[in-house]
Amino acid sequence: MDTASNLDLAAAIPRGSQSRALRPQHYGKSAIIAVRGPITQRSTWVTEILGGSSLSSLTLQVREALxxxxxxxxxxxxxxxxxxxxxxxxxGETLYKxxxxxxxxxxxxSLAASAAYFIASQAHEVISQPSADVGSVGVVMAHTDWSKFNAKHGRKVTYITAGQYKAEGNSDEPLSDEALAHFKARVNEYYDSFVQAVARGRGTTRANVIDRFGKGRVFGAKAALAAGMVDRIDTLDNVVERLQSRKAASRKSPASQRHAIAHTPGVNRARAEIRRLLLH
Structure with missing residues (x-):
C-alpha cells in the first residue's frame, strides 16, 4: 500500500471528535460506524459534551448502511x-438481523468491554487490534449506604411513598436482605441475556461463554483469541483494506458465481424481508 492510500484511509476512518457524527463514514464499499465512549440508549447533552455513543444513533447508522x-x-x-x-x-437484535x-x-x-463487547459479538467477525482489551462479560450494580454519614452530620431523610417497595434501594438506608435478593435477581436476569446474546453471536454455547470468556474480566488480544472471544488479531486499517481487496477479487474470480447464486430470487426475497423489518 502506498503512502497516498494510507492517508486516504486514515482520513476516511472516524477518530476523535468525528466519532460523534450521526452518519457512517465511508471508505470504498465499507460503511464505518464508530462506537465510542460510554454507551447510552439515547443521546443527551452529557454525551454531546463529553462524548459517547447512543444506541438510537447507532441503530439509525446501521439502517442507513443497510x-x-x-x-x-x-x-x-x-x-x-x-x-x-x-x-x-x-x-443487538438489530445487528444480528x-x-x-x-x-x-x-x-x-482498542477497547470492547461489557456492553461494547455485547455489540461486537453480534458481528460476523470480531477482530482485536494487537494492543486492545476485550471482554468484561458481566453486569454490575452498585448501592451506596449514606445512613451512617447522615447520622454523623445530623441529617435524617424521610421517604414518603405509596407502594411497598417504592423507596427500596435508596442511598439513605442500609440495603435490606430482601432488597439485596431482588436486585441480585435483576442482575442475574441481565447477565443471562448478555450471555445468551454473546453465545448466539459467537456461535458457541452458554456454558462456554460463562466458563471461558473471562468471567467478567477483560482480556488482552492474545488471551481473547485463545478463548474464542475474537476471531483474529489485526489492525483496523488492514481490516478495511482487506474488505476492499476481497470485493475486488470476487468481481474478477469464479467466486463471483457463488455470489450470483446467493442473489437468486428466493434469497433476495428473504433478504428484502429482513431489510424491511430492520428499516421500519
Whole structure:
C-alpha cells in the first residue's frame, strides 16, 4: 500500500471528535460506524459534551448502511468501556438481523468491554487490534449506604411513598436482605441475556461463554483469541483494506458465481424481508 492510500484511509476512518457524527463514514464499499465512549440508549447533552455513543444513533447508522446500495459491508470501529443495559438487547437484535443482509465486522480499537463487547459479538467477525482489551462479560450494580454519614452530620431523610417497595434501594438506608435478593435477581436476569446474546453471536454455547470468556474480566488480544472471544488479531486499517481487496477479487474470480447464486430470487426475497423489518 502506498503512502497516498494510507492517508486516504486514515482520513476516511472516524477518530476523535468525528466519532460523534450521526452518519457512517465511508471508505470504498465499507460503511464505518464508530462506537465510542460510554454507551447510552439515547443521546443527551452529557454525551454531546463529553462524548459517547447512543444506541438510537447507532441503530439509525446501521439502517442507513443497510439501505445504501453502494455499501457492501459494515465495519464497527469500537473503543468503549461499555454502558447501560437499556436498549442493548434490542440493538443487538438489530445487528444480528442486519448481518443476514450485509457482512458486519467488529474491530476492538482498542477497547470492547461489557456492553461494547455485547455489540461486537453480534458481528460476523470480531477482530482485536494487537494492543486492545476485550471482554468484561458481566453486569454490575452498585448501592451506596449514606445512613451512617447522615447520622454523623445530623441529617435524617424521610421517604414518603405509596407502594411497598417504592423507596427500596435508596442511598439513605442500609440495603435490606430482601432488597439485596431482588436486585441480585435483576442482575442475574441481565447477565443471562448478555450471555445468551454473546453465545448466539459467537456461535458457541452458554456454558462456554460463562466458563471461558473471562468471567467478567477483560482480556488482552492474545488471551481473547485463545478463548474464542475474537476471531483474529489485526489492525483496523488492514481490516478495511482487506474488505476492499476481497470485493475486488470476487468481481474478477469464479467466486463471483457463488455470489450470483446467493442473489437468486428466493434469497433476495428473504433478504428484502429482513431489510424491511430492520428499516421500519
Amino acid at each position: 439501505n445504501d446500495r453502494d455499501v457492501e459491508n459494515i465495519v464497527l470501529d469500537i473503543h468503549s468501556p461499555g454502558g447501560s443495559v437499556y436498549g442493548l438487547q434490542e440493538f 442486519a448481518r443476514s443482509v450485509k457482512p458486519i465486522v467488529a474491530v476492538a480499537n
